[in-house]
Amino acid sequence: MKYTNTQLVWLVALRVFIGWHFLYEGVVKLANPNWSSVGYLMDSQGFMSSFFYSLATNPTALGVVDFLNVWGLIAVGLGLILGAFTQLSTISGIILLTLYYLSHPPFVGLKYLLPMEGSYLLVNKNLIELAALAVLWLFPTGKIIGLDRLIFSLKIKNRKF
């Protein structure tokens, strides 16, 4: 599979933008010593809500969730921006977004305490970002523009010699 330059530019741009978004969300949480996912989890609605409540109400689980969330977001963000382990980062990003989507699905009749910045019906920005990542997974760019180009060439080299 070969990209034209224009295709490549926009695929990389999409990758970097999504990476930027992840990184910022992670860094903001890291910078706030009082941040915790407890409020977000407790605001969960829909068919998965009891699972998210159980995470929020178990201190150990909550600690793990908080840690994975902050560092997961940062790692995915860095991975996407730098094009390092791009496919792994993309899949991890999809998993995180799936969890966000399922904890706060924009289904008819569900009301959230947390304010949302738009109006959604079934499709919200989490889902769109998730789909965009799926596209990036199918049209990877890390090995062309990104650290993966170096990482994987080293790997190839090591294998050869």
Add this chain to the structure above:
Amino acid sequence: MSEDQSNNIDNPRPGPGGINRRDLLKGLMTVPLLGVFSYGWYRKQKNDQFYKNAITEEVKLDGVNPVLYRKVPKDKLIRIGIIGTGGRGLSLLKGAGFLSPNTLVKYINAANKNNQDKRYVEFMEQEDLNLRITGVCDVFDINAQKGISAGANIYREGLNGKMGEAPKRYKNYRDLIAASDVDAVIIATPDHWHGPMIIEAARAGKHVYVEKPMTWTIPETYEVVKAVKDNNIVFQLGHQNRQTESYFKAREAVKNNVLGKISLIEVTTNRNSPEGAWVYKIHEEANSQNIDWEQFIGPAPWNGFSLERFFRWRCWWDYSTGLSGDLFTHDYDAMNQILELGIPHSAVASGGIYFYKDGRTVPDVLQMAFEYPEREFTLLYSASLASSKNRGRTIMGHDAWLDLENNLKIYADPESTRFKEKIEKGLISPEIPIYSYKPGFKHVDAVTSPTEEYYASRGLLYTYLDGKRLDPTHLHIKDWLNCIRGGGQPSCNIDQGFQEAMTAHMGTVAYKENRRVYWDNEKQIIV
């Protein structure tokens, strides 16, 4: 270029061999973006900090509830007699650490059904205050039984659990007060009984915790004060708002003159349900056989047996103090705690029975204005029992106003003198609170996020210690016990009780007599 082999994802590199210049360039192409990100982050942090500092140098409040941190040895067991084990009496028992097995099971079931229901966990985590309930008195047999069942449940177990010795049931409150195994008395009866019971208990040397309002009539108020002071008992009036953390912050804000010159304080009641308007359910099994009607009437004017009057006593002046004594006193005491109001110089009132045409004699809509000419402000109370519009409590100053629920918010006034410069420079926005205190958040931040904002309004009945939710009623009882064991004055003592009672009575007299009434500070009388 589009034919460049390096755009081929399956084999981006033209051939085997080491990394060449092109690989480095393309491999590291996006790295500079991290520099852009870091610079953007740095600028944003600096900007946020700048705004935050501009506000925090104006408002810095560290007030905490001392009851949370006072440590008194609890080795001395205190034996409690409780008079009145209806709804409020049972809540007080819960605050003291006693719930009937039935209620506990109800809590457990509720928690199993809904894991957000924390009543069971919170009750079990509530500190053991080393008490025994040794006496229970209620004129209604079924309520008395509930009190006994709660009092005996010293191990906090459910049905068929291990129980302690059942408290003794007293048919007459006098016998309970006189009992040698009662050290202190909790009174949660209708208003018309508060005064006589406090006086009797104080004279018997028993410490008293009494529900608000302190008294039903003006004359008995003086007697209550005398009895409590002469006998040197520890007296606590049941305004548990005294334990709410945000009120300590509000008090500090006023002390530090954050609000500027205060001119008006507005407090309100809005309810819109039969329960809220005191039309309580009548117990199905209640009748003249299991209610000691004569004792219920006590100092009140005689009336034939009436289940309505017994369960909905708040609707009649014969037993009640109406909106002024029942609900305004909460707000008054909160403001007295924050502003040290004392008794007002004068009061006017208006209102009527506009919605509940159920034979009640107390108004369901009431406005009262209390003047404090020396302090140069007015305390305004406005209530309707037939509309839910929440108007909150506000202290209005020239520089800022303070909104007070369980959470507290201070907004700079757009026309403020003190904040003028910062508002003009855009450092302070009148639309965003310059201070916001949200219970349950360990961190108090001057700049609020919408998330925190939304949660703040949730835990209205609670106060927090290190993020743990505590029942203010529990803390208020603990405060009383601390003073019994370790000396000192409880946070709502007899002096504040006197101020509360007289202020409420002034409003009631002004309403009933449709005139302006005054407080003669020299003679300490209402004229």
